[in-house]
Amino acid sequence: MTRFTAAELEAARDRLVPDVVADGLRVLFCGINPGLMSAATGHHFARPGNRFWPVLHRSGFTPRLLEPAEQRELLTYGLGVTNVVARATARADELTAEEYVAxxxxxSARVTRLEPRWLxxxxxxxxxxxxxxxxAAVGxxxxxxxxxxxxxxxNPSGLNAHWTAAAMAEEFARLRRAAERGPDGSGRVRLGDHRQ
Incomplete structure (x- = not known):
């Protein structure tokens, strides 16, 4: 992994990290906003200690543990990544209420355009x-x-001590099982249920 100086990380503040998206995904994962490490590397959930990638694998969404630099591989599994707020900050508490609402x-507009089954x-x-x-609660x-x-x-941040990696993986797996079921609950999509 590339090491960044404090100055290099600070220079990444307010940068945008491109979404990893395609039309009709099974699940579009949405982070809060990119951290400075993500902005410096251009990869989502890139900070060491962030549990997103290990939990994604442990929950069965990916067949192997992906590195942040392999994020585009998510598309092959019908998965994508975006953020609520696009600009990078050192901490989520630097965001304003107005930024969250905007x-x-x-x-919502992005999801309307891309038509994932789950956000x-x-x-x-x-x-x-x-x-x-x-x-709102988890679920x-x-x-x-x-x-x-x-x-x-x-939140898969290493700072979220309320959730262990195992408990987090269980919740991600609940979503995976729901995403694998078709709209009728059978595991397959009925004709007419897919979007054109």
Whole structure:
């Protein structure tokens, strides 16, 4: 892994990290916003200690542990990555309430355009702030975003001590099982259910 100086990381502040997306994904994972390491490398969830990639593998979404630099491989599994807020910061608490709300609107438009089956927001506080749902909890949501079903996942940051990697992988696996089922619950998509 490339080592960055504090100055190089600081220079990455406010940079954008390109989305890893395609039309019709099974699941579009949505982070809060890129950290400085992600902005410096151009790879989502790149900070050492972030548990996104190990949990994604442990939950069965990927057949092997992917490195952040292999993020484009997610597309081959019908998965993608975006963020609620595009600009990079050292900490999520640097974002304003207005940025979350604007990010929620932009995310909804992106989801409408891309038509994933599921939007998986990693971080309940980010979901609450972006969509004004103060009562949201980890798990499937009643509300949809841009036509996609929504699942709120625990934040995979190493700073989130409330969730162990094992418990986090269980929640990701619940989403994986739901995403594998077709709209009728059978595991296959009925004719007429797919989007043109």
């Amino acid at each position: 990010g929620g609107r932009e995310l 998986a927001v990693v971080g309940v506080m980010a979901y609450r702030a972006a969509f004004g749902d103060r009562g 499937p949501q009643e509300a949809t975003v841009g036509g996609a079903r929504v699942w709120v996942l625990p």
